[in-house]
Amino acid sequence: MGSSRPVTPASPRVPKIKPAQPGVPLFGCEHVRILLEGPVEILENTIRAYRTCMCVVSDTTPIIPQTSKTPAGQALTTLTPNYLCLQCEVTTTASGRVEHGMETKHRFYVESRNGYLFCQMCNDFVFDPTLEGLRLRKIGTGSFSSRKRKLDDLFTDASKEDSQLMSVNTNNTPCRASGIRGIYNMGxxxxxxVILQSLMQNPLLRNFHLGDGHRSSECTRKNCVACAMDEMFQAFHAQPETVGYSAHNMLACFWMSKRKAYEELASNKEQDAHEFFQFLTEELHEINANAHRQALEDGAPSPKRARPDSSCNCIVHQTFYGRTQSTITCQGCGEIRTSVQQFMDLSLGLDVLSKKKSIKTTGLSVKRCLEAEYKQAERCEYTCHNCGTKEAKKLSSIKSLPNVLSLQLKRFKQSNGSASKIETKVSFPLKLDMYPYTNRARGQDSKQNSELARGCTYELQSVVVHVGNLETGHYISYSRVGNQWFKFNDHNVTLASKSDVLNSEAFILFYVIQSLA
Structure with missing residues (x-):
């Protein structure tokens, strides 16, 4: 439940209660009064404990007061404030604070961000002048001393207190405007x-929405998904909040939509995260593509296209869309027919591969799935227009890659009218080279291959995970912020290791091209 804190030496001075001032209460609450008006020993211990807590809050790295221990003894680091017990050396979460109070009868805690005093019996933060004076001095100067500085000190070299004051006042709030917030589950x-969390860490979408790409203030569209996305990006990346976010506006956009496909979303049933990703990107594409066309009709200059051969220049196409190339070769006369299709994500089948004996020995991987889809030819139904032969082979490859590559591992299948989940372990890399699966990889010399391959390397950005079975399953996600991974379980956000990510049962993988990662 809790974790021990470093102990600082006790002050030899006898603590004093701050004298009464007009309009200012003498004590934070009746419970604090009983504590501080008790024996001198209790008063000294309380002041000493509060100073120790403030040293942890102010002097240590932010991760220390944000880390507690679960009942099983595992370290738990959260983004929401923790509470340092004023009557023992335990650091705990908000829910753990209640349990700790019931077990130990300890009623006073120090908030881990700013050092505010919390009274369990009042179930609220309380303003106590004596402890508040210590808090303000510690945060303001880095010291509990109230010594006034001499005039000569103002013109000397920076003292220790000066450097501490500068350090305290130039540190940003932990995770300030970093996009790290949980999202409340609304049924x-x-x-x-999980899809929204993954998009919040998408560099292209982030820059688009924070850069006024969709002008919400000028938008007249009712139940606009792009406006809801604007609101989320502002809340995640432009506000120093780390508490959970309610995405009710986003949900309402789909509930109020007249589209038949979205009717299932207006229920309390579990939905497919991949389908929601498709719905969301389709809506964003339609809104932003229409805005682009309207701008051209109004005489605005056309922005530079991300890809010259792309039919749409909206942010969704710039971010997620690529193209695959299918080559069908007639086995009779050798005629070759080629077709090109756009894709927003690549779906990798698991059912057939997972049943192979070699896979049971070596294990299934994303690389093996990509090889089966884009490096191996397969027989297909085709009637040759030249010779009439019905035997042909089809080989698919990737003609152009997107900036953000979305890979769906097809874990859900329909068989005999019933749905089931494929729980086969699929390994995936933190860095993915997509060059071997492109049509450029064929017929090139080795030097040219290495040069082209550098532009086809992706780094893992987010992972959507489905836990449990179809009936009682749950979605969680992992996302990378800088070099640190975080686990998002609705409104709960915790630190995660690379091994946590790589050992997860991935359902959707989001890779960002290395130049943008």
Whole structure:
């Protein structure tokens, strides 16, 4: 439940209660009064403990007061404030604070961000002048001393207190405007939360929405998904909040939509996260593509296209869309027919591969799935227009890659009218080289291959995970912020290791091209 804190030496001075001032209460609450008006020993211990807590809050790295221990003894680091017990050396979460109070009868805690005093019996933060004076001095000067500085000190070299004052006042709030917030579950909406969390860490979408790409203030569209996305990006990346976010506006956009496909979303049933991703990107594409066309009609200059051969220049196409090339070769006369299709994500089948004996020995991987889809030819139904032969082979490859590559591992299948989940372990890399699966990889010399391959390397950005079975399953996600991974379980956000990510049962993988990662 809790973790021990470093202990600082006790002050030899006898603590004093701050004298009464007009309009200012003498004590934070009746419970604090009983504590501080008791024996001198209790008063000294309380002041000493509060100073120790403030040293932890102010002097240590932010991760220390934000880390507690679970009942099983595992370290738990959270983004929401923790509470340092004033009567023992335990650091605990908000829920753990209640349990700790019931077990130990300890009633006073120090908030881990700013050092505010919390009274369990009042169930609220309380303003106590004596402890508040210590808090303000510690945060303001880095010291509990109230010594006034001499005039000569103002013109000397920076003292220790000066450097501490500068350090305290130039440190940003932990995770300030970094996009790290949980999202509240509003009734089986974990499928929506994991997709939104993944998009919040998408560099192209982030720059688009924070850069006024969709002008919400000028938008007249009712139940606009792009406006809801604007609101989320502002809340995640432009506000120093780390508490959970309610995506009710986003959910309402789909509930109020007249589209038949979205009717299932207006229920408390669990939905498919991949389908929601498709719905969301389709809506964003339609809104932003229409805005682009309207701008051209109004005489605005056309922005530079991300890809010259792309039919749409909206942010969704710039971010997620690529193209695959299918080559069909007639086995009779050798005629070759080629077709090109756009894709927003690549779906990798698991059912057939997972049943192979070699896979049971070596294990299934994303690389093996990509090889089966884009490096191996397969027989297909085709009638040759030249010779009439019905035997042909089809080989698919990737003609152009997107900036953000979305890979769906097809874990859900329909068989005999019933749905089931494929729980085969699929390994995936933190860095993915997509060059071997492109049509450029064929017929090139080795030097040219290495040069082209550098532009086809991706780094893992987010992972959507489905836990459990189809009936009682739950979605969680992992996302990378800088070099640190975080686990998002609805409104709960915790630190995660690379091994946590790589050992997860991935359902959707989001890779960002290395130049943008």
């Amino acid at each position: 089986a909406t974990c499928y929506m939360n």
